[in-house]
Amino acid sequence: MERRRSFPDVLAGGIFVLIGGAFVVGALGYELGTPTRMGPGAFPLLVGAAVVALGLAIAGKGLIAGEVISFGPIPWRAVAVIVLAVLFFGFTIRRLGFVPTTAVTALLTTLASARVRLLTAVAVAAGLTVASTLIFVVGLQLRIPLWGPWLGL
Amino acid sequence: MELLDNLALGFSTALLVQNVLYCFVGVLLGTAVGVLPGIGPTATVAMLLPITFSFEPVTALIMLAGIYYGAQYGGSTTAILINLPGESSAAVTALDGHEMARQGRAGPALAAAAIGSFVAGTVATVALAAAAPPLASVALKFGPADYFSLVLFGLIVSIALARGTALKALAMIALGVLLGTVGQDIYTGTPRFVFEQRELYGGIDFVSVAVGLFGVAEILRNLENEQTRTAIVSKVTNLWPTREDRRRIIAPILRGTGLGAALGVLPGGGHVLASFTSYAVEKRISKRPQEFGRGAIEGVAGPESANNAAAQTSFIPLLTLGLPAHPVMALMIGAFIVHGITPGPNVINDEPALFWGLIASMWIGNVLLLLLNLPLIGLWVRMLRIPYQVLFPMIILFAAIGTYSLNSNAYDVYAIAFFGILGYVLIKCGCEPAPLLLGFVLGPLLEENLRRALIISRGDPSVFVTRPISAALLVLALVALVVAVLPTIRQRRAVVFAEEE
Numbered sequence: 001m002e003r004r005r006s007f008p009d010v011l012a013g014g015i016f017v018l019i020g021g022a023f024v025v026g027a028l029g030y031e032l033g034t035p036t037r038m039g040p041g042a043f044p045l046l047v048g049a050a051v052v053a054l055g056l057a058i059a060g061k062g063l064i065a066g067e068v069i070s071f072g073p074i075p076w077r078a079v080a081v082i083v084l085a086v087l088f089f090g091f092t093i094r095r096l097g098f099v100p101t102t103a104v105t106a107l108l109t110t111l112a113s114a115r116v117r118l119l120t121a122v123a124v125a126a127g128l129t130v131a132s133t134l135i136f137v138v139g140l141q142l143r144i145p146l147w148g149p150w151l152g153l
Numbered sequence: 154m155e156l157l158d159n160l161a162l163g164f165s166t167a168l169l170v171q172n173v174l175y176c177f178v179g180v181l182l183g184t185a186v187g188v189l190p191g192i193g194p195t196a197t198v199a200m201l202l203p204i205t206f207s208f209e210p211v212t213a214l215i216m217l218a219g220i221y222y223g224a225q226y227g228g229s230t231t232a233i234l235i236n237l238p239g240e241s242s243a244a245v246t247a248l249d250g251h252e253m254a255r256q257g258r259a260g261p262a263l264a265a266a267a268i269g270s271f272v273a274g275t276v277a278t279v280a281l282a283a284a285a286p287p288l289a290s291v292a293l294k295f296g297p298a299d300y301f302s303l304v305l306f307g308l309i310v311s312i313a314l315a316r317g318t319a320l321k322a323l324a325m326i327a328l329g330v331l332l333g334t335v336g337q338d339i340y341t342g343t344p345r346f347v348f349e350q351r352e353l354y355g356g357i358d359f360v361s362v363a364v365g366l367f368g369v370a371e372i373l374r375n376l377e378n379e380q381t382r383t384a385i386v387s388k389v390t391n392l393w394p395t396r397e398d399r400r401r402i403i404a405p406i407l408r409g410t411g412l413g414a415a416l417g418v419l420p421g422g423g424h425v426l427a428s429f430t431s432y433a434v435e436k437r438i439s440k441r442p443q444e445f446g447r448g449a450i451e452g453v454a455g456p457e458s459a460n461n462a463a464a465q466t467s468f469i470p471l472l473t474l475g476l477p478a479h480p481v482m483a484l485m486i487g488a489f490i491v492h493g494i495t496p497g498p499n500v501i502n503d504e505p506a507l508f509w510g511l512i513a514s515m516w517i518g519n520v521l522l523l524l525l526n527l528p529l530i531g532l533w534v535r536m537l538r539i540p541y542q543v544l545f546p547m548i549i550l551f552a553a554i555g556t557y558s559l560n561s562n563a564y565d566v567y568a569i570a571f572f573g574i575l576g577y578v579l580i581k582c583g584c585e586p587a588p589l590l591l592g593f594v595l596g597p598l599l600e601e602n603l604r605r606a607l608i609i610s611r612g613d614p615s616v617f618v619t620r621p622i623s624a625a626l627l628v629l630a631l632v633a634l635v636v637a638v639l640p641t642i643r644q645r646r647a648v649v650f651a652e653e654e
Contacts, residue, residue, distance in 0.1 A: 012582035036612030040338035054324035078376040089553040090566030109546040
């Protein structure tokens with residue numbers, strides 16, 4: 001195995017340090033308690049510190065003797081569109097209702113592929129909307145209104 | 154014979170019409186989704202979990218188990234036919250299975266996988282029925298300190314089995330444990346890390362974590378290099394193996410079953426290890442090792458049996474200790490909890506019909522799989538032609554709807570996006586996602602037992618080393634950690650894994 005500086009390793013370490021650190025800071029705001037009666041902050045503090053330590057170790061090792069050499073391409077369009085679609089779903093499901101939310105989410109996700117044509121995307125989205133309405137609302141009887149209050153119905 | 158009485162109780166539960174029906178539906182759905190390339194058992198179970206919440210607990214768990222081994226099995230079909238394994242354990246099957254398919258022998262490869270899986274499933278179900286009760290009675294003697302050490306042990310063993318570096322796996326586990334602390338503190342009720350959002354008081358839903366890490370992240374990986382998939386799905390003819398084939402698969406199936414049944418109990422990825430080990434063993438003892446990688450039927454039968462046996466025995470730690478051996482079992486824990494049952498050693502006494510019914514249903518499910526797969530192979534082949542452009546929007550949409558339907562909580566849906574991106578970046582950096590999910594599910598158990606043990610011992614931490622069970626487990630955990638970190642052993646392990654690639 002080739003040993004050299006590795007950007008992904010440093011990135012991974014950085015993520016661990018960042019998240020662990022955030023939890024440590026947050027945990028200090030809660031009561032730590034005593035060993036006998038640990039407060040709500042004690043356990044996250046311990047584990048958060050462990051995550052930071054491990055993150056530092058990973059980043060440090062990545063600077064000298066990394067293992068993942070190449071990060072590979074990032075499908076920016078897919079990342080953006082899928083995140084947007086999922087957030088849209090969560091935000092509007094109660095407000096727009098099942099059918100419009102599903103249709104827009106499906107259309108957005110379909111557009112994540114760089115190769116899709118608009119017409120195909122619309123067809124796929126329509127098909128998925130009908131299918132999921134039948135499966136989830138008609139078949140499984142989820143209690144989500146088909147049309148939400150934003151539509152003024 | 155107590156075992157027979159218990160199995161009789163199990164079968165009388167599992168053979169109820171609605172249970173057989175939903176076992177069938179589960180196996181069918183599991184196979185259908187599992188066959189679809191690029192989606193493994195974890196994402197399948199996470200996606201279909203919400204469907205089962207309105208059922209009776211037994212029926213729901215039977216169906217979930219069916220989805221699980223159905224998906225496991227469906228993945229092998231995909232691996233054989235188009236060389237796209239849904240998860241790592243099927244990667245071994247793809248080696249010789251796909252080679253056989255290219256030589257026009259897809260039929261015998263599929264049949265070997267089906268027969269091997271069936272035999273393995275049957276044997277492993279009996280092993281599960283025999284091993285679970287004694288283990289559960291041992292587990293009942295566990296105090297909080299012992300449980301803490303047990304969970305710690307389980308988490309650390311799961312690193313030793315995972316691929317990739319121990320350091321990263323350890324960090325992923327710790328991160329999972331940390332994320333598991335979001336929500337109200339169990340002892341004081343203090344809301345932690347919730348940013349004043351009432352929706353987060355209940356914590357992050359594990360389904361969101363699973364769907365994000367194993368669904369969204371995987372889809373993003375697949376969208377990195379979009380190519381029109383070469384959908385040359387060979388026609389499957391001559392399903393039945395020749396007499397020569399049948400003779401050659403008997404021993405590998407039996408060895409694979411034994412290996413799988415034993416290794417499946419281990420936390421972390423016993424089934425992956427089992428199929429890799431089985432392949433290595435078959436290759437080593439074969440009289441024709443040069444055929445491996447070029448379409449040796451032993452290389453399909455052995456790993457497939459090992460894989461399936463491990464899938465069944467991985468229920469042992471879940472049903473006896475309440476510990477999930479791998480991500481799907483972590484989802485099963487959630488399913489138990491949704492139905493108001495705490496998984497662990499009490500299930501066997503408190504809910505005998507559920508416990509034995511679930512075990513018996515696994516055997517029924519294996520029969521159904523056999524009946525379903527061989528005759529319906531044409532249908533599965535056709536499913537492989539579904540283009541990815543239709544498939545991935547469906548996965549994301551169903552994941553969002555399913556997750557939302559659990560608690561009607563929009564934050565559960567936002568969490569999918571968060572964990573999708575986090576998982577994607579970390580996977581690209583060489584971190585495996587499975588340890589994070591295990592840590593996430595087991596974290597609360599770890600904290601609860603740590604604090605309870607310290608309350609009982611009046612703050613004296615030596616309780617973890619003075620109680621014999623706890624001390625033994627901690628020593629084992631330490632050994633596992635040393636094994637995982639020691640460079641020489643890691644190198645040898647890397648060789649075992651690399652040999653197959």
